[in-house]
Amino acid sequence: MSHKWGLVVDLDRCTGCQACVVACRAENNIPTAGPDQSARGRTMQWIRVERTWEGDFPNPKIRFQPVMCQQCDEAPCEPVCPTYASYHTEEGLNGQAYNRCIGTRFCANACPYTVRTFNFYNPSWDMPLNLQLNPDVSVRSVGIMEKCTFCVQRIKSAEIQAEAEKRDLKDGEFTTACAQSCASKALVFGDLNDPNSEVSRLSASNRSTRLLGELGTRPNVTYLERGTWQDAKNS
Amino acid sequence: MLPISSEARGRMQRTVEQIEKDLLQPIFKSSVKYKIAVSLSAALVLAGASAFGYQLYNGIGVWGINSPVFWAFDITNFVFWIGISHAGTLISAILRLCNATWRRPVTRCAEAITVFSIIIGGLVPLCHVGRPWLAFWMIPYPNQRGIWPNFRSPLAWDFFAISTYLTGSTIFLFLPTVPDFAAVRDASKGLRKRIYSMLSLGWQGTPRQWQRLEVAMHIMAIVIVPVAVSVHTIVSWDFSMTLVPMWHSTIFGPYFVIGAIFSGIAALILAMALLRHFLHLEAYLTPLHFNNLGKLLLTTSLLWFYFTFAERLTTWYGNAPPEMDVFWTSIRQSFSPLFWTMVICNFVIPVPILSIKRFRTITGTAIASCAIIVGMWLERFLIIVPALDHKFLRYAWGTYRPTWVEDTLMASSFGMMALLYLLFSKAVPMISIWEMKVGLQPHGGGIITTAPATKPHGLVLEGPLPTDVPE
Amino acid sequence: MNIIYGLYANPEAAQRAVDALRAAGSHLKFDERQIVIISGEPHEGYDFADSHLTTRPYRWAVLGGCIGALSGYLLTTLSQKGYPIHTGGMPVTPLWTNGIVIYELTMLGAILTTFIVLLRGARLPSFKSTVKDPEIWLGKILVGVAEPAEAARPELEKCLLLAGATEVKLSSG
Numbered sequence: 001m002s003h004k005w006g007l008v009v010d011l012d013r014c015t016g017c018q019a020c021v022v023a024c025r026a027e028n029n030i031p032t033a034g035p036d037q038s039a040r041g042r043t044m045q046w047i048r049v050e051r052t053w054e055g056d057f058p059n060p061k062i063r064f065q066p067v068m069c070q071q072c073d074e075a076p077c078e079p080v081c082p083t084y085a086s087y088h089t090e091e092g093l094n095g096q097a098y099n100r101c102i103g104t105r106f107c108a109n110a111c112p113y114t115v116r117t118f119n120f121y122n123p124s125w126d127m128p129l130n131l132q133l134n135p136d137v138s139v140r141s142v143g144i145m146e147k148c149t150f151c152v153q154r155i156k157s158a159e160i161q162a163e164a165e166k167r168d169l170k171d172g173e174f175t176t177a178c179a180q181s182c183a184s185k186a187l188v189f190g191d192l193n194d195p196n197s198e199v200s201r202l203s204a205s206n207r208s209t210r211l212l213g214e215l216g217t218r219p220n221v222t223y224l225e226r227g228t229w230q231d232a233k234n235s
Numbered sequence: 236m237l238p239i240s241s242e243a244r245g246r247m248q249r250t251v252e253q254i255e256k257d258l259l260q261p262i263f264k265s266s267v268k269y270k271i272a273v274s275l276s277a278a279l280v281l282a283g284a285s286a287f288g289y290q291l292y293n294g295i296g297v298w299g300i301n302s303p304v305f306w307a308f309d310i311t312n313f314v315f316w317i318g319i320s321h322a323g324t325l326i327s328a329i330l331r332l333c334n335a336t337w338r339r340p341v342t343r344c345a346e347a348i349t350v351f352s353i354i355i356g357g358l359v360p361l362c363h364v365g366r367p368w369l370a371f372w373m374i375p376y377p378n379q380r381g382i383w384p385n386f387r388s389p390l391a392w393d394f395f396a397i398s399t400y401l402t403g404s405t406i407f408l409f410l411p412t413v414p415d416f417a418a419v420r421d422a423s424k425g426l427r428k429r430i431y432s433m434l435s436l437g438w439q440g441t442p443r444q445w446q447r448l449e450v451a452m453h454i455m456a457i458v459i460v461p462v463a464v465s466v467h468t469i470v471s472w473d474f475s476m477t478l479v480p481m482w483h484s485t486i487f488g489p490y491f492v493i494g495a496i497f498s499g500i501a502a503l504i505l506a507m508a509l510l511r512h513f514l515h516l517e518a519y520l521t522p523l524h525f526n527n528l529g530k531l532l533l534t535t536s537l538l539w540f541y542f543t544f545a546e547r548l549t550t551w552y553g554n555a556p557p558e559m560d561v562f563w564t565s566i567r568q569s570f571s572p573l574f575w576t577m578v579i580c581n582f583v584i585p586v587p588i589l590s591i592k593r594f595r596t597i598t599g600t601a602i603a604s605c606a607i608i609v610g611m612w613l614e615r616f617l618i619i620v621p622a623l624d625h626k627f628l629r630y631a632w633g634t635y636r637p638t639w640v641e642d643t644l645m646a647s648s649f650g651m652m653a654l655l656y657l658l659f660s661k662a663v664p665m666i667s668i669w670e671m672k673v674g675l676q677p678h679g680g681g682i683i684t685t686a687p688a689t690k691p692h693g694l695v696l697e698g699p700l701p702t703d704v705p706e
Numbered sequence: 707m708n709i710i711y712g713l714y715a716n717p718e719a720a721q722r723a724v725d726a727l728r729a730a731g732s733h734l735k736f737d738e739r740q741i742v743i744i745s746g747e748p749h750e751g752y753d754f755a756d757s758h759l760t761t762r763p764y765r766w767a768v769l770g771g772c773i774g775a776l777s778g779y780l781l782t783t784l785s786q787k788g789y790p791i792h793t794g795g796m797p798v799t800p801l802w803t804n805g806i807v808i809y810e811l812t813m814l815g816a817i818l819t820t821f822i823v824l825l826r827g828a829r830l831p832s833f834k835s836t837v838k839d840p841e842i843w844l845g846k847i848l849v850g851v852a853e854p855a856e857a858a859r860p861e862l863e864k865c866l867l868l869a870g871a872t873e874v875k876l877s878s879g
Contacts, residue, residue, distance in 0.1 A: 103365015143365025
C-alpha cells in the first residue's frame, strides 16, 4: 500500500517550548545563523513557532503556531523551479533535491508560507559540534535551498527496514524529530492513507483547519484548534 | 522622377559628402574626453567584477537579501535592463514599419542600446543564483545526470525569450551596419581595412544586395516586435505566476511592456543627447527628433500612469487583507518615500515638460528622461520588494537593506552599458550613413505614391532642408 | 577583374546608362549579366534597382518559423516524455507553458532563416576582388561592364559618357 505522509498540529496543546525547533535542527544538520545573520533576517529553521498575543501579564491571550513546510499537494513552489529541484514524490511529499538546486530562490518567493530556508553562506560547525551531525542527512553548501522534509531519512529508513522484514509499516513505528520531541504531543505524524492511523483520525476532527487553505495549495499539515484565542483555564 | 535644379542637386551632393565625413569622423579620431569616459566606465566595470568575485568566494550572503526578501536589487536590475532594451525595438522596428522617416538617424543608437542592455540584463540571472557556476543547467543540453530544465518555470521561459531577443536584436543591429562597415573599409588602410573588410562581409552595393537587405530588414522588423513584447511579458510572469499578494496580477504583462518602452525611450533620449553633444552630431540629431521622441515619451508616461492607477485602484477597492498590507506599505508606510518619488519622477516631472511644446526641447526631454530612468528603476524595486516583505503570514514579514556589493554591482551595470556604448561608437558609425543618404533622396526614401511626371513641372526646388521643427 | 565604368551623379543618369548598355549589349558583345551597378545607398523606384524584386524571403521566413516551431515542440514534448523526470502530479507536457517555449523558438527560427537567406541571396560574405571606388560613398552611382571585349572598349566609353557620366574609368585587379 502506498503511503501519504501527513502531520497534525494541535494548537490547543502547543506550549511554545520550541523543543521541535531544536530537535529538527539536530536531526537535519541545520546550521546556526548566528546573532548577526539572524538580525538580518536569515535565521535558519525548518520549523518555526509563531507567537501571537493580545493583552498583558497576568492574563495575556497567547497563541503558538508551529509552521513547517506544509507539503502541499498543489505546491506553488514546484512548477517554478527551473531545474526540478523542488518536486513531488510519490508519497505526497514535496521533495528538495539539493544537488539540482542552483539557488534561483524562485521557490522561496512562490511559497506563501515562507517556510523555505536558503544557505546564504557555506555552513560550518566549530569543533566538536561537527561530531554531532546526523550521518543520514546531507550537509547543504552555499546557494542551496532547503526546507522541512518530514524527516524523509527516517521515512526511508523505516520503509527499508519494513521491506527487509517483509511486513507493512505500523503506525507509530517511527516519527519525525519534531513530533518525537514534543512534550505535549501537539505534533502527530503518520500515514494519511492508513485509515486507522492517529493522523487520519485527528485530521478528520471537527477542530481541523488548514493554514492558508483558501489559496488552494492543499497542504498535508492539519491544524487543530477550537478557536482563535484560548484562555489558560479552558481546555 | 521629379527633375531637380542643378543647384539643389549640387547642395545635395555636398550634403552627401558632408554626411560621409561627419559620421565617419568619430571612428578615425577620438578626443581626450572620450578616453576619460572609457577609463571611468572601465573602472566601474572592474569594480563590479571584483565585487562579483567577492560574492562568488564568500557566498550570496554578502548581499542584503534574506528571508522573505529573496529577490531585491538583482532582479530589479534584471527587469530594469531588459526594460531599457525595448528602446531599439520600438524606434527601429515599429517606426520602420510605419515608414516614419524621421527615425533614420536614431535607429542605430537605439538598436545599440537594445543589444547592450539585453547583454547586461541577461548576465544578471547568471550571476544572481546561489550557485552561478551551475547556472548552465538552465540550458537544455543532453547529459548523464538527469538534469533537464523545467519548461513550466518562468525562468526557463526567460532563458528562451532572452536568447531569442538577443539573437534577433544583434542581427537587427548588424544587418544595416554592413554597408556602413563597407564605407569605413573603403576609407581606411592597413589593419583597420582588413578588420572592416571582414565585418562588412565583402559588401559591394549592387542593387541585388540592397534589395535583399531591405527585404530582410522589413521581415526582421515584423518579427522582432512580437518577440520584444513577449520577452518583457515573460519577465513579468516571473512575478505574476506566483501567489504573492500584489504580484499575482493579470495586468503585469502589458504593464511591464509599457514600462519597458517608457524607460527605453528615456534611455534613448539621454543617449542621443550625449552623442549629439560629444560627437558633434547637431545637424543629424535635431530638435525635431527630440520633439517626436518626447511626444512618444509623453504617451508612454500617460500609459504608465494609467496602468499603475488601474492596478492600485483595483487592489484598494478589492480590500483583500494580504494585498492591502502590501498596498499600504508602499503608499503610506516604509516604502512611501520611494513610492512617491517614483510617481514624481515618472509622471509629475515629465508630463508638464513633455506636453508643453516650449519645454519639449533637447534639454527638456533630457531632464525628463533622467527623472524617468530613476523613476522606472524605483518602480521595479517597488514591485518586487514590498510584496516579498509582506507576504501572507505576518510572522514571516521582513525588511531589506542593500549592501555595498549590491550597490557596486548596480553601478557597474551602468558602467558596463556606458563602456559598451562608447566602444561601439568608436567602431561603428552611430548614425546609419546609407539611411541618411536615402533620406536625402527626392522622395525621402518613402513610398512613392505619385506616378512619374510626363513633363517638367517648371518649379525649382529650393529652400532650407527640412531639419527644423515644423510649425 | 577588369571593369570599365562610369560614375553618375544621379539615378536618372544611371538609369539612362543602364538602358544604353542593355541596348548596346548584343552589338558590343557583352551579356546583361556583365553589367555592374554599384551604389552607396539603395535607389528604390528605379528600374535598375528594382529588377531583383522577389517575395521569396517572406516564404523562407515562414518556413523558418515552422522549423522553429517544430523544434520547439520536439524539444519540450519529446524531451519531457523521454526523460524519467518525476513531475509529481504536474502534467508532463502542458500545452500552454510549452507553447511559450515553442513560440520563442518559432520566432528564433524565422529570424535565423531571414538572416541566412539574406546572406545567400546577397551573396555574402564574398571576398573576391571587386571594383572599389570611393566616389560611390559620396553619392555617385557606378554603372559599368565587367570583362569587356578589348575591341569594344572605346565604344563602351563613348556610350557611358553619352549617358551622362561625370567620368569614365577602367579598373583592373
